[in-house]
Amino acid sequence: MSTRSVKVGKVGAVRPGDMVAFDVDGAPIAVVNADGRMFAISDRCTHEECSLAADGILEGTVVTCGCHGAQFDVATGRVLAPPAVEPLPVYPLRVVGDDILVEVG
Numbered sequence: 237m238s239t240r241s242v243k244v245g246k247v248g249a250v251r252p253g254d255m256v257a258f259d260v261d262g263a264p265i266a267v268v269n270a271d272g273r274m275f276a277i278s279d280r281c282t283h284e285e286c287s288l289a290a291d292g293i294l295e296g297t298v299v300t301c302g303c304h305g306a307q308f309d310v311a312t313g314r315v316l317a318p319p320a321v322e323p324l325p326v327y328p329l330r331v332v333g334d335d336i337l338v339e340v341g
């Protein structure tokens with residue numbers, strides 16, 4: 237399956253320490269600004285699908301789900317703390333000018 241880049245928003249919309257959810261072709265994707273480094277992750281916790289952007293807490297590159305406390309590394313999607321078991325999908329992200337582009341497919 238091929239991937240394509242989708243423009244999801246402007247860099248200024250996601251400030252350092254923020255997570256903002258975007259609907260990218262029906263997929264809930266959170267753009268994360270971890271102290272100036274941008275990442276794109278699934279916005280749905282792999283435990284019970286809570287929104288990480290809405291309810292989670294970001295510290296550095298670690299997001300803690302607000303529902304039951306699972307933790308993920310936003311750079312890799314790796315689970316750092318239960319109850320989640322499955323890693324979080326991550327998406328390649330590029331900044332072009334002041335546009336955020338996320339690769340989906």
Ligand code: FES
Pocket residue numbers: 281282283284285286301302303304305306318319320
């Ligand atoms: S839904 Fe995220 S930890 Fe349960």
